[in-house]
Amino acid sequence: MRGYPGWFYPALLLTVFGLVLTGGLLTPTLLDLRLEWDMPWRLEGNGQIAVAALHAAVSFWMLTMLGSLWNIHMRAGWRHRKHWRSGIAMALLMLFLLVTAIGIYYLADEQLAMVSAVSHLVAGTLVFALFVYHAIIGYRRAVQHKSHLHY
Numbered sequence: 001m002r003g004y005p006g007w008f009y010p011a012l013l014l015t016v017f018g019l020v021l022t023g024g025l026l027t028p029t030l031l032d033l034r035l036e037w038d039m040p041w042r043l044e045g046n047g048q049i050a051v052a053a054l055h056a057a058v059s060f061w062m063l064t065m066l067g068s069l070w071n072i073h074m075r076a077g078w079r080h081r082k083h084w085r086s087g088i089a090m091a092l093l094m095l096f097l098l099v100t101a102i103g104i105y106y107l108a109d110e111q112l113a114m115v116s117a118v119s120h121l122v123a124g125t126l127v128f129a130l131f132v133y134h135a136i137i138g139y140r141r142a143v144q145h146k147s148h149l150h151y
């Protein structure tokens with residue numbers, strides 16, 4: 001990632017994987033409590049609260065990284081019109097995740113809160129798939145670019 005300190009890329013990977021891991025751990029609870037599916041296992045009590053708090057904390061950190069990506073990474077990509085479709089889709093989905101997370105917290109109507117939670121889960125899964133795709137094509141391009149410089 002050009003323009004960023006060396007720690008930024010590993011920190012970004014860790015943050016995205018942390019979000020997916022904690023989000024994944026919260027999924028059986030969502031399916032059980034909100035959709036009333038009979039799950040063989042789900043987090044309960046203090047464990048659930050701890051993981052939800054961790055997920056929220058990691059997500060706040062993700063949003064600060066998004067601000068930083070916006071300034072350098074996205075503007076550079078946009079200028080060169082490269083990887084912009086998956087990039088913009090990811091950025092917009094993250095804003096959608098933020099809105100649906102607010103819905104999870106504050107919607108009093110249970111039906112609406114359920115729709116918000118399920119949309120959050122679907123968007124989270126999509127963001128992860130896009131991230132893997134975007135990072136792999138980004139990495140390939142960086143490697144190709146380097147080999148062109150050598151030959």
Ligand code: HEM
Binds near residue numbers: 030052062097098105
């Ligand atoms: C920028 C990205 C994200 C933000 C801002 C965000 C934020 C939040 C917040 C604030 C909550 C409420 C925690 C609580 O229950 O107290 C939540 C719940 C949840 N998130 Fe995320 N999240 C993000 C990404 C993801 C991803 C990538 C996944 C999944 C793979 C995911 C899956 C979930 C699930 C399953 C819940 C539980 C919903 C429920 O309690 O019904 N989130 N998220």
Ligand code: HEM
Binds near residue numbers: 012083091135
């Ligand atoms: C949530 C938003 C985004 C995230 C998390 C993200 C993340 C990443 C990651 C992890 C890589 C691989 C870097 C490497 O292997 O060195 C990458 C590459 C790339 N991304 Fe993004 N990206 C985002 C948004 C965007 C947007 C909006 C654009 C374009 C408008 C874009 C354009 C590029 C380009 C051109 C590359 C390859 C060259 C480079 O590493 O700078 N990205 N991105």
